[in-house]
Amino acid sequence: MNLLNRLTKGMGREIGLLVALFLMIAIFALIDPIYLSPGNLLDIVDQSTINGLLAIGITFVIITGGIDLSIGSIMAIVIVSVGWFLTKQGMNPILAIILGILIGAVIGLFNGLLVTKFKLQPFIATLATMSAFRGVAYIITNGWPVLNIPQNYRDMMDGDLVGNFPISIPILLAFAIISHIILKKTRTGTFVFSIGGNEEATRLSGINVDFTKMVTYALCGVGAALAGMVMLARLGTGEPAAGQGYELYAIAAAAIGGTSLAGGKGSILGTLLGALILSALKTGLVVIGVDSFWQYIAMGTIIAVAAYFEIIQSKFSGFGKRLSGKR
Amino acid sequence: MSNPIISFKTISKSFPGVKALDNINYDVMEGEIHALIGENGAGKSTLLNILHGIYNEYEGEVWIAGKKAAFKNAHDAIKAGISKVHQEVSLIADLTVGQNVALGHEPKKGPFIDFNTLHAKVDVILERLRCKFRSIDLVSTLSTGEMQMLSIAKALFHESRIISFDEPTAALTENESRALFEIIRELKANGITVIFISHRLDELFQISDRITVLRDGKYVGTYHTAEMTRQKLIQSMVGRDVAAFAERQKLGLKTNEIVLEVKNLSKTGVFENISFQLNKGEILGFSGLVGSKRTDVVRAVFGADPKTAGNIYMKGKKVKIQTPKQGLKHGIGLIPENRKTQGFIHNLTNAENMGLASLEKFSHLGFINHKQKIDNCNRLTKELQLNPKDPYYMTYNLSGGNQQKVVLGKWLTTDVDVLIFDEPTKGVDVGAKAEIYRLMEELLAAGKSIIMVSSELPEVIGMSDRVMVMHEGKMIKELQRQELDEETILHYAMGGSEYKS
Structure with a gap:
């Protein structure tokens, strides 16, 4: 019991989310037991990988008080460039993946530059680059999709590891663990939180705020690059129109979380957990046969409900303020 | 004196884990200026919040003019003629003065706001308060002092009979404070009852008729101001003898070694040609009226703001300081005036806030050594007598004095040589003030040097080895400790020239 207490200290939110996730699964399973089949459960996780990668990346940016609307477009640039490396250049897939990650990081740094050196508001800066990056993706392929992505690359990013277990899940977990460590164990992580809490006080503590912000946008770009490369492997073609609107579900996952x-x-x-909840809901609605138009309404509702719970929760934990906290 | 207009009868109020007020009984007489004092956390604000209907659940009764009051919210209290002039003025900057004054009670013509009547009505009140601004002016164009007047205008607009002032002079210049006091006396002459909260004892003696003291949520007593002394008042507030607390215990720590030298520092349009030296082991006071740009100078020295010309030397070596990071690197720390917006970070714990500026020390390859960070916090908690002693406590929930200690702890962790205190005891209660002064002396004894910007003359006079007096961006005069008295400092602060031979 003592160990359980220690493990769960300061994790009320996460435990609440886990309960919500299990409740949701239980309800869908009651309506249609097929929902509980191993194949479907695996599907829920599998469907959450792309959004999960995007959402983890954007979490850094959001904690600093910023936002990145351009991640869907960053995905597209990475998709068509990696596709081009693989098909036209015949590049080694591992090298292509490393280059893809670098491209994501560099594009992210560009966003960071607009926000820090040029002092644009993050919303406006990334609204602008959302459009501009999309244009870049179209220009790279002249508007055509990149076809015939080689199978060895597809196996590497979205193949089956054992049985039906897709390799994209360990990729998501690895990125999540590294991100978690950066956020909780490193200096940069502490600065991410302190900038979000009070940017001026952080600067006056002798910390390079601009540098830390650049790092968060770069990490966000890396998340988008990984998401794009999983998507490229999954579909087998590289569409310059890919990833449109994905930023919204990534923000939603972070907010629910x-x-x-x-x-x-x-x-x-x-x-x-936020990404898993969204995926469980979407899969569940399909399984029980809810019309796709209504699915949009259900997704919207769950986002609003999650945000409302956040308010209630903070109200009940001592006048909305935490007395003490542990990271 | 006439009848009681407010009677607090056996008022008690509890928050989870704290008894904020315990059996408060006393009367406020009609038409008097009644001061309410006590250390931070003594229960002054809680009592006022009950009076103003902000807290509606409490034990005991409040009687207003012989009738039992049961306010459900602040609105009820305003309707009953009880208004509050806020500590931190909360106004809507993009609306006009008139709109702010009448907010929620605008005169109507049909479904529309009758702006002519509104502005005419507000202008009459502004004239009565001798304000220079008018009802149609935008609030964003007003100074802090003028905004305070606007709050008073609001109270008069609602025809209040009781007006409370919570630390009204905290953000005002001397002149503005003086003008405010005249207004308050005029309110009194018009039969309005004034409740006045302030940490500045001099003000209470200037303005109040009677003083009620609270301590730890309990009623200590109500005294006629004329029969009280400063010393007795402080004793009743803290329950112990804090004799002349802004007084140096140890002098002669100042050495001849020059730690920091600033030469011809300028920032176009703000300050020009500022030069001074700081010796090891001394407190160099910076005095001047609001608008003398003292804070701007020290911020530029630290690297928080850009400068246009001038050089900074640390221990004789010329250094480049353009960012706070460089200031820290060269051994300067700034404890800023506004803790909440510039000092500590609200979503971090004490340990995190204290470690923030020196995480490099506690980490290896970017990874933080958690235990070292906590140990550092525990050590400083003891040294600074921080309360509560929990390193995981959120700094945000501490009292003002303890928050200041956390910010101080952050800079002590960094091992800087020069500490710049900007208004070190602003919003800090008497007990914590004494502790902060004691800490400053301990720092000197440990070989550090201090620059102290302060608006409180007793503090400047009591604590400084030397004082630089500024006026409108210029360094007017350097005063040695033996030359310090209020008249001399004020003379130069107001731009006066040499008058003593």
């Missing part, structure tokens, strides 16, 4: 859009609050585990 308890990341505050005002900055200063959030966790990788919460974001992961």
Whole structure:
């Protein structure tokens, strides 16, 4: 019991999310037991990988009080460039993947530059690059999709590891674990939280705020690059139109997971659970046969409900303020 | 004196884990200026919040003009003629003065706001308060002092009979404070009852008729101001003898070694040609009126703001300081004036806040050594007598004095040589003030040097080895400790020239 208490200290939000996830699964299973089949459960996780990778990346940016609307477009650039490396250049897939990650990081740094050196508001800066990056993706392929992605690459990013267990899940977990460590164990992680809490006080503590922000946008770009490369492997073609609107579900996953859009609050585990909840809901609605138009309404509702729970929760934990906390 | 207009009868109020008020009984007489004092956490604000209907659940009764009051919210209290002039003025900057004053009670013509009547009505009140601004002016164009007047105008607009002032002079200049006091006396002459909270004892003696003291949620007593002394008042507030607390215990720590030298520092349009030296082991006071740009100078020295010309030397070596990071690197730390917006970070714990500026020390390859960080916090908690002692406590929930200690702890962790205190005891209660002064002296004894910007003259006079007096961006005069008195400092602070031979 003591160990359980220690493990769960400061994790009220995550435990609540886990309960919500199990409740949701239980309800869908009651309506249609097929939902509980191993194949379907695996599907839920599998469907959450792309959104999960995007959402983990954007969690860094949101905790600093920023936002990145351009991640869908970053995905597209990485998709068509990696596709081009593989098909036209015949590049070694491992090299292509490394280059893809680098491209994501560099594009992210560009966003960071607009936000820090040029002092654009993150929303406006990334709204602009959302459009501009999309244009870049179209220009790279002249508007055509990149076809015939080689099978060895597809196996590497989305093949089956054992049985039906897709390799994309360990990729997501690896990125999540690394991100978690950065956020909780490193200096940069502490600065991410302190910037979100009070940027001026952080600067006056002799910390290079601009550098830390650049790092968060770069990590966000890396998340988008990984998401894009999983998608490229899954579909086998590289569409320059891919990833449109994905930023919204990534933000939703982070918000459901308890990341505050005002900055200063959030966790990788919460974001992961947020992505899983969205995926479980979507899969469940398909399984029980809800019309796809209604699915949009259900997704919207769950986002609003999650945000409302956040408010209630903070109200009941001592006048909305935490007395003490542990990271 | 006439009848009681407010009677607090056996008022008690509890918050989870704390008894904020315990059996408060006393009367406020009609038409008097009644001061309410006590250390931070004594229960002053809680009592006021009950009076103003902000807290509606409490034990005991409040009687207003012979009738039992049962306010459900602040609105009820305003309707009953009880208004509050806020500590931190909360106004809507993009609306006009008139709109702010009448907010929620605008005169209507049909479904529309009758702006002519509104502005005419507000202008009459502004004239009565001798304000220079008018009802149609935008709030964003007003100074802090003027905004305070606007709050008073709001109270008069609602025809209040009881007006409370919570630390009204905290953000005002001397002149503005003086003008405010005149207004308060005029309110009194018009039969309005004034409740006045302030940490500045001099003010209470200037303005109040009677003083009620609270301590730890309990009623200590109500005294006629004329029969009280400063010393007796402080004793009743803290329950112990804090004799002349802004007084140096140890002098002669100042050495001849020059730690920091600033030469011809300028920032176009703000300050020009500022030069001074700081010796090891001394407290160099910076005095001046609001607008003398003292804070701007020390911020530029630390690297928080850019400068246009001038050089900074640390221990004789010329250094480049353009960012706080460089300031820290060269051994300067800044404890800023506004803790909440510049000092500590609200979503971090004490340990995290204290470690923030020196995480490099506690980490290896970027990974933080958690235990070292906590140990550091525990050590400083003891040294600074921080309360509560929990390193995981959220700094945000501490009292003002303890928050200040956390910010101080952050800079002590960094091992800087020069500490710049900007208004070190602003919003800090008497007991914590004494502790902060004691800490400053301990720092000197440990070989550090201190620059102290302060608006409180007793603090400047009591604590400084030397004082630089500024006026409108210029260094006017350097005063040695033996030359310090209020008249001399004020003379130069107001731009006066040499008058003593």
